[in-house]
Amino acid sequence: MKKAAETLEGLSKGMDWVITRLVFMLIISMVIVTTLQIIFRVFFTALVWSEELSRYLLVWSTFFAATMAYRRGNHIAITVFINFFKPKVKALFNILIYLLSMVFFAIIIRYGWQIIQMQIFQISPAMSLPMKYVYLSIPLSLLVMMLHAIAGTAREIGVFLGVMD
């Protein structure tokens, strides 16, 4: 069990390393695009695609940064009640929370994928970007969260069995 949990943790950590760099580039691109929008509007002619691109970069960085927040346990939750319990009981509650979250991820991944297949021919109004690339951020990022959740569940099972702390 311990070995499996450690392998999954390694995968989750490696994925997070990649995502962190991706998010950094997305945010910096968003800064550059919005800055260009101002420069072009003030000094030249307004860009038609910049606002749309900033919005899509926001969508991408939102969902991918949310996987980082998920791995670090930063998403806001009410932990006042669960903290009353002993570590082993708390581990059981944490496993339940992970399982419920995975149900949510699975449903969004399934229907998110269906939307992409429905949108196959739709393109964005200003940039003519196929919308499937924008929508892809949702199932893809929730797939990453699923990986973090599986690694987290394995760790909590380890805590419950007393082989990890």
Add this chain to the structure above:
Amino acid sequence: MIALLFGTFILLLILGVPVAITIGLTSITVLLTQGTSLLILPQRMFAGTDSFPLVAIPFFILAGDLLAQGKISEKLIQFAESILGFIKGGLWVVAVMASMFFAAISGSGAATTAAVGTPLVPELKKKKYSPEFSAALVAAGGCTGVVIPPSVPMILYAVVADQSVARMFLNGFIPGILMGLTLIGIALYVAKKNNYPQGEKFSFANIWSTFKGAIWGLMTPIIILGGIFSGFFTPSEAAVIAVNWAFFVAIFIYRDMKWKDIFRIVTRSAITMSIIMFIIATSATLSWILANWQIPNQIANAILSLSDNKFILLLLINIIILIAGIFMETASALIILTPVFLPLVVHLGIDLVHFGIIMVLGLAIGMITPPVAINLYVASTISNIPIEKISRAVIPLMLSLVAVLIVITYLPLFVHVIF
């Protein structure tokens, strides 16, 4: 169905499921029992985040984090101290003034508390000011961070309630200044009671030399807010200018930031914004459900059947906001409560910008009411004082902010200055 919706929501929340996922699972439960296709979920998650006004949120958070890390707040405090240091308890006045000023740069309460508290709390301790009250004052001063523009919660409210971000910002000034003045009043009273000594003597030479150090920081709010209020930039564009300015000051003027720091700050602020944005994404489905089954109208009718007195209902709404602020974090409480209250507020004939200010101010007080009190946690980390002690010291300050909330609620002239 209302029982199912609220039952699922509260059960999952108490269990400790993250708020964003709780909202998503609640939506799924309702949609499944009503036989509606779940395709709406990813669709609304996308539509909820695909918004240009929301682009301002990551930018204001990033700019605030960059400026809080650098020397700007330190220089601002030196400048404020040179002006106000001669007053008894002057360093506390400096703490509140610096909070209000940083609030005009940053859009969040925690960033304001951190920016002002990190350099100032050790100095206050060195000069024998009560450490508990100092920490409490910095935490309470941080509440002005979301009331004085720019403000992340105000952007959220404006997007959810379909109001102008710039109008929300403009009407945040007077309530924010009122909060600051009340805090200063209490701080001066405590300082006088304990007979605190005055700091350095008043000297124009000193003011001038600290002013030269602080000029870059002093210009920041003018750059951010001037652009918005002149109508020259949208709030999202002003936010990106703030980011560029913060990079410029950090890299070229104070030269106190390495590339490694920039990477760390950018990714950390991305996490902060994603926590808020992920809640917006999943609650976009919930607000569709609420609207589709007219649940806010049903709630409004139920409340109106109890009383249709505007004053009593506003009091009731304020109490609900304050209780929500005790248990929930600002952004999630705002995103959940706003659509629920809107029909009632419209029925009562209350201006929606005025209501937005009430909402943001009420939830800002929640930042210093435990157990969920972000500013107290930041102040506790900075000062190494246990949260219980700060919680006790913050009580008079918290009550004074509640008094400001009541004034703002019932005397709309304090809000309706400029439209």
